[in-house]
């Protein structure tokens with residue numbers, strides 16, 4: 001069969017579903033390539049992860065066009081044999097020199113702004129995939145690495161790969177000193193990403209526990225704003241992170257339908273907090289994002 005692939009979001013990050021599709025079809029003896037509107041295919045797979053990416057409206061000449069990914073349908077699933085395929089074909093993304101790995105899918109939580117539980121269910125271990133033969137480091141995309149009941153095995157498995165690791169989903173709310181020790185044992189590339197999304201939960205002590213083994217400058221903390229939080233709560237989280245030496249990354253809330261637009265305040269806060277030299281050297285009140293406008297105005301309006 002002739003198989004065409006479309007990565008609707010662009011090629012900035014390898015799309016695991018498409019790599020599994022490519023690997024599985026090649027193993028069946030099929031020809032796989034990026035789809036070209038001038039050729040005929042037996043099947044074209046279009047994958048769209050993000051709701052905010054514009055759709056590809058090209059008409060492809062194919063007997064079957066299969067659209068999948070959260071950007072099309074949160075419940076969409078790969079056919080079982082492809083989903084279970086553990087040899088993703090990294091050759092379709094030769095520009096990316098890293099591996100993607102999952103040790104679990106799903107999550108223990110059901111945060112109101114997140115689709116993971118709806119899409120993947122409660123946390124469950126999964127078998128790790130083969131690594132990119134040309135990979136120089138591993139991006140671990142578990143939603144909640146340490147909530148996996150098999151996290152010690154996963155940590156040992158990662159350690160045995162002897163490659164630098166980037167973690168995307170470390171839940172500081174369940175962080176223990178033992179977990180922090182495991183993190184510290186690995187060769188980390190870039191920062192560990194944690195999140196302080198809900199201002200109602202004070203994470204100060206948890207972050208301090210993490211800091212017993214992980215240096216503050218190795219941690220980036222996502223801070224969700226614009227989802228039921230006040231300016232005081234936003235600034236409290238940011239000032240706490242600053243006092244602990246942890247780098248914040250402010251993310252204005254985006255709804256699933258991508259209809260909500262961030263307010264000017266949210267854009268200004270993100271502009272200040274996400275530029276480390278600004279964040280470290282001045283208070284938000286003194287930040288001037290535009291000529292004649294100081295962010296102090298947001299605070300005096302409270």
Ligand code: SF4
Nearest residue numbers: 107109111114116143
């Ligand atoms: S902890 Fe993270 S992955 Fe889990 S539901 Fe909340 S936001 Fe989603």
